[in-house]
Amino acid sequence: MAKSSYHHGDLRRAILTAAAEAIGEHGAAALSLRDVARRAGVSHAAPVHHFGDKAGVVTALATEGFELLADALTAARDQGLVEIGVAYVRFAVGHRAHFDVMFRPDLHHPGDGELTAARERAWTVMADAVSEGQLAQVAAWSIVHGFATLWLSGAMPPEVTGDLDASARAVAEMLAPRGGGR
Known part of the structure; x- marks a missing residue:
């Protein structure tokens, strides 16, 4: 389950990997934290909680x-x-x-x-x-x-x-x- 990765300490890596995938597909300017959270399998608030914005x-x-x-x-x-x-x-x-x-x-x-x-x-x-x-x-x-x-x-x-x-x-x-x- 993707959310369990947060409990294992993998949230940062999961978010960065998801962000890199999203940028690869849609470009940096189109990056959406909601999309990153969906790709990482975490709540839409998780990227903001971990990285601020x-x-x-x-x-x-x-x-x-x-x-x-x-x-x-x-x-x-x-x-x-x-x-x-x-x-x-x-x-x-x-x-x-x-x-x-x-x-x-x-x-x-x-x-x-x-x-x-x-x-x-x-x-x-x-x-x-x-x-x-x-x-x-x-x-x-x-x-x-x-x-x-x-x-x-x-x-x-x-x-x-x-x-x-x-x-x-x-x-x-x-x-x-x-x-x-x-």
């Missing part, structure tokens, strides 16, 4: 996303900037609901301490791979973020949509001459 659910999902992104980037760190870029794109495609809310301060609580810490952790891994200063760091991030966004929206030309890793790597390799990957 819809922005609280989205904030928790975004925080989780930045933590997962930081883990993915950290795992690729020793392979250099190009592989960090590929890991970024893989994360975006593999965790689309998280990616969709992470960069939407209009939908979450952007000043949340846990969210801020998770975002900074992910940024630091990426920024540390670029040695030429903040503008180069932003440029590197913009390139892989833009590629991921274009891929997810289906806006890539057909000749680029075959192999995600190969395409992402080719784009990320453009970072190496200026970004100086390790």
Whole structure:
């Protein structure tokens, strides 16, 4: 029974999983706490009780996303900037609901301490791979973020949509001459 998951301490996970499913189906802007509660098998008040409001659910999902992104980037760190870029794109495609809310301060609580810490952790891994200063760091991030966004929206030309890793790597390799990957 779904409600028993609350008593087992799984309410947070159940709500976040349901929110990710709903976002995957209908987009972040259309997220409804009533739908999330229905999907999680809990009362419609449970998400509000646990997270405060819809922005609280989205904030928790975004925080989780930045933590997962930081883990993915950290795992690729020793392979250099190009592989960090590929890991970024893989994360975006593999965790689309998280990616969709992470960069939407209009939908979450952007000043949340846990969210801020998770975002900074992910940024630091990426920024540390670029040695030429903040503008180069932003440029590197913009390139892989833009590629991921274009891929997810289906806006890539057909000749680029075959192999995600190969395409992402080719784009990320453009970072190496200026970004100086390790």
